[in-house]
Amino acid sequence: MRAFSSSGYLLGNARVEVRLVYTGFLVLVTIGLATMAVAQVGHYGLTPGSIAIAVRGGERNGVMTFEKTFRELTELTHFHAFSMGVVYLILAHLIVATRAPHWVKQCSIIGGFAGVTGDIVGLWLVRYVAAAFAWMLLAAWAAEWFAFLSFVIFPVWDMWILGPASREDE
Numbered sequence: 001m002r003a004f005s006s007s008g009y010l011l012g013n014a015r016v017e018v019r020l021v022y023t024g025f026l027v028l029v030t031i032g033l034a035t036m037a038v039a040q041v042g043h044y045g046l047t048p049g050s051i052a053i054a055v056r057g058g059e060r061n062g063v064m065t066f067e068k069t070f071r072e073l074t075e076l077t078h079f080h081a082f083s084m085g086v087v088y089l090i091l092a093h094l095i096v097a098t099r100a101p102h103w104v105k106q107c108s109i110i111g112g113f114a115g116v117t118g119d120i121v122g123l124w125l126v127r128y129v130a131a132a133f134a135w136m137l138l139a140a141w142a143a144e145w146f147a148f149l150s151f152v153i154f155p156v157w158d159m160w161i162l163g164p165a166s167r168e169d170e
Contacts, residue, residue: 010165011097012158019159022094026152029087033148040141048138052131055123068127077120084116091151098158099165100150108150115144 011022044054053060057067068076092109100108118140125133 009097010099010158011094011155012099012162012165014159022155023159025090026094026156029091029148030152032087033152037145046138048131048134051134051137052126055126055134056131068123073123073127076123080120084120088112088116091148094155095151098154099162100154100158104150104154108147108154111143112147112151115140115142115147119144 011019014022044051045060050060052058053065055068057065059065092112095105095108098105118136122133122137122140126137
């Protein structure tokens, strides 16, 4: 981790063993994110109406659903804030150490934080304020997915496709 404190550190220049560790982490994160996407689509759906019903209760596809309880939302928030916070921190550090354009890094870092925060807060807003906040939740998911895709793609591209960086790349 000390290498990240060097302003010129790039993943493309890392030793093979370091790149293998980061690549293994990115594979595991990709599996985690894919299962999160399946859970979001399967449990909540991709329309504001289906999200509102899943969170506030109602009938969906002929099945009655109950609103998320305060306890369910608290447990989900607790787990999600800690786990996604750590994943976000690590992934944001990895994209910073790539040759991605600065605007990509900045948009990914800001979009990822906004997306994760919106994902966590959005369920509470849908449940206790208004069903219309499901639109905000969808926007947060989109920001989260674009950011996390770039968090994975750019480091892999930098480490394995671009290869070592020359001084001009830094």
